[in-house]
Amino acid sequence: MSRFLLLAAAEAQKLPRWGIFVDTDGAVSGFFTAVILTVLTWYYVTSARSGRPMPEIRKLAGLDAIDEAVGRATEMGRPVFLANRTAGVGSVHSFALWGYMGYVARLCAQYDTPFVNIAGSYLAAAVNEGVIKQSYLEAGRPDAFKPDTVRYIPDDQWAWTSAVAGMLKRERPAATMWIGYFYAESMTLAEVGAQIGAIQIAATTNTAQLPFFIAACDYTLIGEEEYAAGAYLSKDPMLTGTIVAEDVGKLIVLGLVVLGAIAQLISPENNFVSKMLQF
C-alpha cells in the first residue's frame, strides 16, 4: 500500500515554484498582505503604547448592557456566568474573551458578586484563571477568587453543553455571557438562559449561530464586533492598535474591490487588480 502511495506521489504533477513561494493563486499577494498587516499593526500598537492619539472605537450596544447585567446580578444576589467552549490559547477569540473577562471580573469583584467562568479548553482555563485573579487583585479583592470560579468541562460538544445547561438551571445566574466561537450548542444554551430569566449577552463570529443568539439573547455582538468590544473594554493599547490596523486593512480591501469592479466593467481581460491578487 505504502509503495503504491509513493508511486502515486511521484507521478503527481509538481506545483511550479516562484523562489520560495509555491505558485498557487494568491501565494505572493497573500504574503505581502500579511507583511502589510504586520507593519500596520506594529505601527498602531506602538502609537497606542506611546500615548499618541488614536481613533476612537465606536460604542457598541451590547457593551452598556454588561454594567447593567452585573448590577442586576448584584441586586439579586446571583452569579454572573461567562462561558467559552472551543477557543484555545492561540485563538483570536480567546484574546477578545480575556478583554471581556477582565472587565466583568473586575466589576463583579467591586460589587462582591459571584463570577463563574466555564471553559472548554484546559489551556484557556489556565489563562482565564490568571486573568480573573489579576482583575480581582486590581479591584482590591484577591480573596474573592474561589477554587470553582473557573470550571473546566472537557470540550466534547454535548457533554459540555449538558453540563452548562445543568449549571444554569441549578445556580440560576442573573446574567450569562456567551463569548467566542460557538457551534450548534448556541441555541440550547441561549434558550436555557432565557428560561431562567437571565440577562444574556452573546458575541460570536460564527454567522451560522448568530441567528440563535439574536433570537434568544438580550444583546448580541455580531462578527468582528466581538473583537472590537474586547479591545474597547480592556483599553489594552495592543488590542486597540490591532483594531485600528484592521480597519486600515479593511479600507484597503474596499479600495481594491471598488478598483477591481471598475476595471472588470471596463476590460475584464486586463483587470490588473484581479491579476495582482492572483499572483
Add this chain to the structure above:
Amino acid sequence: MTAELQTWIGVIATLAIFSFLIKENPFYRFFEYTVIGMSAAHAVVMTWDNYTKPFWVNGVMKGEYYLLIPGAIAVLYYFRYAPPKYQWLYRYPLALIMGYNIGYSLAYDPRPFMTQIRGTFESLKDLNSFIYLVIFIGVVVYFIFTFGNKSAAVGKTRTFARYAMMMYFGVSFGNTVQGRFSLLLGRLLFLLQDWLGLVKLG
C-alpha cells in the same frame, strides 16, 4: 417493544435528557454526569492513542531522544499546580502554543482571502452579482469601528448593511430550525420504531 439492552440504554438516556424540558432533576443530572465522565474518559484514551503512545512507544523508546525536549516543555504545564514560587514556569508551553498559532495564521490565512476578494468583482455580469457587491461593501463599512463614525453617509450604509445581515440571519435561522426538527424526528423515530415498534418506516 424491543428486548435489546442497547436500545433500552439509549431510550433511558434519551428520556433522561428530554426530562430537562420539564425541569432540572436527578434523572437528568445522572446522565449529565455520565456523559461528562464518558467524554473525559474518551479524551484520555484518544490522547494516549494519538499523542502519548506515538511519543513514548514509537518515539523515545526507539531511540528518538530529541523528543524529550518538547516533552520536557510540555511537562512545564503541570507547574500550574506547583508552589506559587515556581508557577510561572507553566506559562512557557502556553506561550509556545500561542506563538505557533499566530505564526500559522499569518502564513496560511491571507491567501484564501485573496481569492474571496477577487470573487466579489470577477463575476460582475448579472443583477445578483451587483447586489452581492453592494452588500459586500456595505457590510465591510459596517465592520469598520474607528473611522467615519460621525459621517451620515457611513451611518446610512451601516443601517443598510444591518438590514442585509438580518435578512441573511432570518434565512439561516429558518434553515437550521428545519435541520433541528429533522434531528428531533430521528429521536422520536428511535423511540416509536426501534423501541416501541409502533411505526414502521423504511
